[in-house]
Amino acid sequence: MVPDNKRLSGRVEGNIVSIEEKLLRTRFVVDSGNPHIVIDKKKCEGCIEKPCVYICPVRCYQKDADSISFSWENCVECGSCRIVCPEGSIDWKYPRGGYGVCYRYG
Ligand code: SF4
C-alpha cells in the first residue's frame, strides 16, 4: 500500500512519475464535432499576451504568428484558460456526460 502523501507527490516507491507519464495514462472520450470549448477568435485579435498559451497544462493553445490555434480534444478540464482570458473569448462548459477526460488515478 502506497501512503497518500507519496501518491500526491508523484513518488511511488522511489520512482518519480512525470506529468507527461501521468497524462499518457489518462483516457479521453472525444465528443467528435461537439467541442466543449469554443473560442471567439475575433476577440483574440486584441489580446497581446495570450495567457491561454502559457497556462494550459496540456498545450491545447498554440501561438501562430499573431493569432492562436486551439484543439480541445486533449483538454483535462482544469478551467484555467477561462479564468485567465482577459477578453472573455472562451465559451467553456464541461463535456456532455460520458465524454471528456477520464482520470485513472482520481
Ligand atoms: S487569452 Fe483569451 S483572448 Fe487571449 S488569445 Fe487566449 S483565448 Fe484569445
Ligand code: SF4
Ligand atoms: S480547461 Fe485547462 S486543459 Fe482545457 S484547454 Fe483550458 S487550460 Fe487547457
